[in-house]
Amino acid sequence: MSSTDALARLAAVIESRKPANGGDPEKSYVARLLHKGPDAFLKKIGEEATETVMAAKDCDQGGDGQKLVNEVADLWFHCMIALAHYGKTPADVVDELSRREGLSGLEEKALRKAVAREAESKS
Numbered sequence: 001m002s003s004t005d006a007l008a009r010l011a012a013v014i015e016s017r018k019p020a021n022g023g024d025p026e027k028s029y030v031a032r033l034l035h036k037g038p039d040a041f042l043k044k045i046g047e048e049a050t051e052t053v054m055a056a057k058d059c060d061q062g063g064d065g066q067k068l069v070n071e072v073a074d075l076w077f078h079c080m081i082a083l084a085h086y087g088k089t090p091a092d093v094v095d096e097l098s099r100r101e102g103l104s105g106l107e108e109k110a111l112r113k114a115v116a117r118e119a120e121s122k123s
C-alpha cells in the first residue's frame, strides 16, 4: 500500500471528525481541535513547525533523525486538519507538487520577478 493511501485514509478519518459529521470532542483529538476552530489548530501548526526546526538542529548535533521524522509527522497531521477545515485534501497538495515537478525553484523565482518588473514598468 502506498504512502499516499495512508494520507487519503487519514484525510477520510479527519473528515469524519468534523462537527457536521458527528465528531465528538469528548472522544476524539481531531474533533476537539475542529470544534475549537482555526485558532486552535493553526496554533498547533506553529508549534509543530518550531519543533520541526529544533528536531532538525538535533540532527546537526548527531541525532539519528527519528525526532525529525516524528515532528514532521505531527506537522503534516495538523496541516491535514487545516486542509480539511478549508475543504482541501492531501491529493490537492500532491497535485500542486506534481504541477511544479521539473520547474526549478530558481527559474520559477526569476520568472516571477520578470513578470513583476514587466507589470511595474507598465504602471
Ligand SMILES: N=c1c2ncn([C@@H]3O[C@H](COP(=O)(O)OP(=O)(O)OP(=O)(O)O)[C@@H](O)[C@H]3O)c2ncn1[C@@H]1O[C@H](COP(=O)(O)O)[C@@H](O)[C@H]1O
Binding pocket: 010, 013, 017, 027, 028, 029, 030, 031, 073, 074, 077
Ligand atoms: N496522526 C495522528 C496524530 N499525530 C499526533 N496526534 C496528537 O497530536 C497531539 C500533538 O500535540 P503535542 O505533541 O503538542 O502533545 P500535547 O502536549 O498532548 O498537545 P496539546 O495538549 O497542546 O494539544 C497529541 O495529542 C498527539 O496524540 C495525533 N492524533 C491523531 N492522529 C490520527 O488521527 C486519527 C484520529 O484521531 P482521534 O480524532 O483522536 O480519534 C488517529 O487514528 C490517528 O490516525
